[in-house]
Amino acid sequence: MDIQQTIDELRDELVQTVQAASRDEIAWSWVAKAVARILHEHSTGVSRTVLLTELESQWYAEVSSDLNQSGVVRTVAPFFHNAGSTAPPESTVFGLKINNTWKLKHTDFWIWQVSGAPDPENAGSNVAGARDLKKRNTADKQADLFVHQRYYPMLSACEFDGFFSNMRTMLATRLSIADRGGGASGFPVRTLLPTTSLAFVLRLKDDQNLSKLLRRHTDEALMRDIFGVEYTGTRFRKCGQPAFSVDQIWCKVEAIHMPQMRMHDGRKMHVQEVECFYEQNTAGESQVVVLEFWDADMAMVRLFNSGDYLGLLCPNVLARDAAGVPTRVDYGANAIAFCMKGISRYPSTSITQTAIARNDLGFFDYSNYAHRVRLSELCSDIMHLDLLAHVKQISHNLPFSRGDDGEEDRYVVKLEDASVDVERDVTLWGELSSQCTRFKSGHLVLLTNLETNTEGEPGDSDLKINGSIEIDSTVFNLSTLPGMLTSPGLRTYTSLAALPSKGSRFIKARVTKTVAAPTGLCDARDRLQATTLVHDACGWPVGFSSGSSGTGTQEVITGPTDMYVFDCTGCRRMRLPEGEVVSAFSICANVDDGTAVRETHVDALAASRLLVLTAVQFLELPSAAEQTSALARAVGKEIVSAVSMYADLCDQTNAMRIDVLCPAEDVGVTDDI
Structure with a gap:
């Protein structure tokens, strides 16, 4: 069972757990993103039961957030707790009702008397609920609030006549309280200080989610x-x-x-x-x-x-x-x-949908789409698009000139999925692009909040898919989640004999051989060429800079690396600063699970875990014999690993790579007992 199948099964189980009306009420992409986040946080593994419990908790929180204005404190009571208690943080959002407005005697200062505001989406569906709502709104504590001078013109303008009566409510933040003095017998008169971080709430009778109490005053x-x-x-x-x-x-x-x-x-x-x-x-x-x-x-x-x-x-x-x-x-x-609040003609019961319509600007908004979107289903003018696909190829940096604002990083990731003969290029921009530099062919990735458009005449070849921090896009590399390895209840093993030509799978096998697999420049201290020099920031191999004394054909650096100047072949940074060029493992291994023996590349970080030493420690070994012995230490170890099968574009053959691994003994039980 691979990660995609795990997500589908968890979605079905979650539907049964929360007793949703239908499978379509829980969006596939919501489950995929939640699973990716949870497994990233739980790198040592999590049982299926615990994962489902966490998904259920997040789902109810999501639904509650969508149906109600979450995070709003609808009382001023926190400002009047016992002495010595902690005041609410300034970031707290308060829902307040203005009960009265007056000018402070002998001053030019205006005061609002405020209390907690009713929830605009609490319709009071039964008599008892309505009675409790009324009681809560009338018995709440009240506080004086200094009116900021910005709002003084509203108090006298005829256009706002009556505005601050009849259940006028507002949302406010950055509130704090102080003693304004002048209280009887020396008692403090605690008054909320003026704030401009507020918004007056408006209401229309068309909104069926409003309570009857609020619909009287629109x-x-x-x-x-x-x-x-x-x-x-x-x-x-x-x-x-x-x-x-x-x-x-x-x-x-x-x-x-x-x-x-x-x-x-x-x-x-x-x-x-x-x-x-x-x-x-x-x-x-x-x-x-x-x-x-x-x-x-x-x-x-x-x-x-x-x-x-x-x-x-x-x-x-x-x-x-x-x-x-x-x-x-x-x-x-x-x-x-x-x-x-967004007007609802009928009370909302679900945060998802199964059909997509164009929004006010003519875009297809996929933010609540229930199903997984395949590459073959894409068209122009989509926003909030989430894609799960395998990486076929990733470009080096293609900086885009922004004129006087300089250059913006840009990488193009070629994706493929189960869609027959369909590939799509996704362009990742700016800060987001730096998060994809360690993508490799075969990786299973989840890209969220993408947008599509076309340039020139419409056609498949003209479809552009873009992602950036500015539109809140994110990337998850599911092939490198260690939490999946140590959570056997979430996946099953595939035998080496049954591995497909493409895809991501999990295997349990024994290492029978480890060898160096030179791929570029390496430090002279590496007698076996089992490492390569890479740019620490992006992981791409480096080459000699045009200003360096080295030659581009040299494979082994004949002295300390700080004697040379390097350029990054991936992010295209020239003349890298000292310390940004590091050594990373470049090895292959043979693995055997009893059904077949396969040769596989080993990712640099996975190689460090396999050999139980870093590349720096490997280079410090004083002889070729000791380095050979260090490679051989992995032979005989039983490992659990996530592997990617992909087409090697260099020699046009199918290749296999270990993306992440752990010792077999680190794998936990299959599930809670």
Whole structure:
């Protein structure tokens, strides 16, 4: 049984465990990614029962997160715990209800009296539940909150008349509390300090997931006045001119990207981008707008989830298209934020789907697709695509020029799967590409959050598949997960006689021979040429630099490596710094399991595990005889290993490689007893 079959079986077992309505409710890619993460964390192995328990726990957490706004604290009680208790961290997101607004006597300071807000998706499906909800919302502690000056104009503007009454709720973070003094008999008056990391929650009657309590007070009129939009049953459309002659946008959150470091105002600063669909066109079309949150404003991103609607009043518009529609927006120092949970006409019961429709921009969104996608099924305009396939070939670095911004790393990975005669190239960009430099032919890899498009005339040859950190792509090399080796309940062994010509399998065999397999330049201290010089950062072999005194045809370095200058053949880094060129094992082994004897290449890290010494320790052995003896120590050992079968592109033959191994005695029991 290979890893692909394991994932399919675990998915079926998980369906039975959680009693899901159908197999399609649990996405294949969700199981694949969860298994890869768990086995990466449990390198010493995990039983099938424990793995299923962990999958079940993560599944319920995922469903809960999707059906409810997770991570939101809907009470101010944590600020009023006993003296000496730890205050809630500033990263906590609070759901608050504004009960009253007034100006502090003899000052110009405004105060909101707040308490915990009701969950907007708690519909109170039964009488007792509704009664408990009402009790919780009315008996909660209350606190005073200083209003930040940014929101003072809203308190007097006629357009916001009544806005802060009738169950007005908001999401807020970066909250802290202090004593403002002036209490009777010297008692402290603890007041929440002002924050701009907040968003006022808007609601529409169309949202069937709202509780009756909240559906009594909705914001259709305000949205027409402030943003000039109305909800048409499926989406928002422009319905008139906003009341304020300032920049404002109403958009739907599509993706929240990871924080980055970029130059801003002459210095490096943190920034987090939120990609949205702009929904204010008269024609009802959506366009992409990218929102930037810099440094302290990044806290705002905690308030939003993919699928939420987001409104910004007075943001800093950085770029517009030819029609004047914003395409890039900085949240800025004056913006006021409004948000709305994604509208559900009916309560959601599942986070997955079995059919794919085009989204507002015409893309096929595979984020919740239930099934495994094969290479032969791909087309253009797919987003959030997950692929499980074998590596046929990987290119060296093909740097792409970004003009004044320099070059961006780029690798192309050629993939193949069970699709007949179908291969696809996936281009991995920037920081993500550095994670694939150790891919080798035959490796089984899982690539997530990819996108497809076409260039030129449509056709299979024009299909482009791309992945990058900017679109939250990730890579998992399933062939090198040691957790699978020591977890026999998750896989079975394949006999050497039954190994296919291509694929990834697990074997249990005895080593009968180990020999050097020279592949490039090696240190002079290596008398057997059982090692090769590689770039430590990417694992690719190195060659002599054009500025070095060495020659490109020389295979053995005749002195210490720091006397030479090297270039990396893989990532194309020139004149590598001292210390970045290291030795790695390059050996082959014969293995025998009683059904056949096979010659196999051994990955450099697996070779160190097999020989129980590092390449550096091997080079320090003073004679050829001792190095030969070190290689021979592996003979007779019984090992469990993950192997890859692949086509050797150099001599056009089928080859076998041990990707990762462990001694047979390290393998645990088959499952919990």
